[in-house]
Amino acid sequence: MKINIKRESVAEYDVNIDGATLLEVLNEIKRSQDQSLAYSSGCRSGVCGSCAVRVNGREVLACSHHAKDGDLVEPLRNTPVLRDLVVDMDKAYSFNAKAKAWQSSLAEGVELSIENQHINELQSDCILCASCYSACPVYAVNSEFLGPFSLTRIWRYVSDKREADPKSKIDAVQTNGVWDCTLCNECTLVCPQGISSKADIEKLRAKSFMFGYMDPSFTNLGGGFGGGFNDGSPVF
Structure with a gap:
């Protein structure tokens, strides 16, 4: 079996191993x-x-x-390659901090029902592999886009009944966030956990409307919905 690996150039390896995972093949090549x-x-x-x-x-x-x-095996896209298939994930992970993707404060006296617990159960399964980050085409034109896994993580907390200040999280994703996504669904197709960041971003957009925000692209249509804003600013 021949395996091609993108290094400085494409290197071809002939491996006598069948029915193996790619990781087992890589281990055999290295060994x-x-x-x-x-x-x-x-x-x-x-x-x-x-x-x-x-x-x-x-x-x-x-x-x-x-x-x-x-x-043909290649490193993830949209990240600096340190060596061969090893990439630097620091910038990708930094978007979690920019998006304030954590529990800000707990509302007092809120108890979760079984139904409430299941609302964001899938989003909690994200393993931060950055497959969605690599597959996302938006980074080709906007390297500051918060990205699929950070926005999914935001929805995980916005949808948590115990979160006392969901608006602060919605505020944090208006620039380089929910409105920059093209909803192409590439992130969903590659997620090993079956998480649909596209669906989560759509829900964040709906929540943004509830908090008075609007899609900035509407301003290109003559300032629809009383426009005049072009940066995701609240509309009251």
């Missing part, structure tokens, strides 16, 4: 052919997300993807 090959891995169980790469133009977890003859 028996090229000790200089660099890649990331952790749990080997599809839980930590550290082994995310692109195979044949699609983001996957190396520990879950079953390697096939002729596969």
Whole structure:
């Protein structure tokens, strides 16, 4: 089985191993052919997300993807490549801080029902593998876009009945946030946890309307809905 790996140039390796995951193939290449090959891995169980790469133009977890003859393996996009398949995730993770993607304050006396607990259960399963970050086309034109996993994380807290100040989170995602997404759904297609960031962003947009914000693109249509704002400012 031949595996092509994008390094400084594309390197081809012939591996005598069938039915293996890509991570097992990479381990075999490093063990028996090229000790200089660099890649990331952790749990080997599809839980930590550290082994995310692109195979044949699609983001996957190396520990879950079953390697096939002729596969082209590349590092994630939209992130600086440190070496081979290892990328620097610092900027991607920094968007969680910019988006204030945490529980700000707890409302007193709020008890969650079973139904409430299930509202954001899926969003809580995000493993921060950044597959959605890599697949997102918006970064090609806006490197400051908060991005799918940060916006999904925001919805996880905005939808939490215990969050005492959801508006502060909605305020934080108006610039380079919910209105910049093209709703292309690429993030959903590559998420190993089956999370739809597109759906979460649509819900954040609906919540933004509830807090008095509007889509800035409406201003390009003659200032619809009483426009005049072009930066996601509240409309009262």
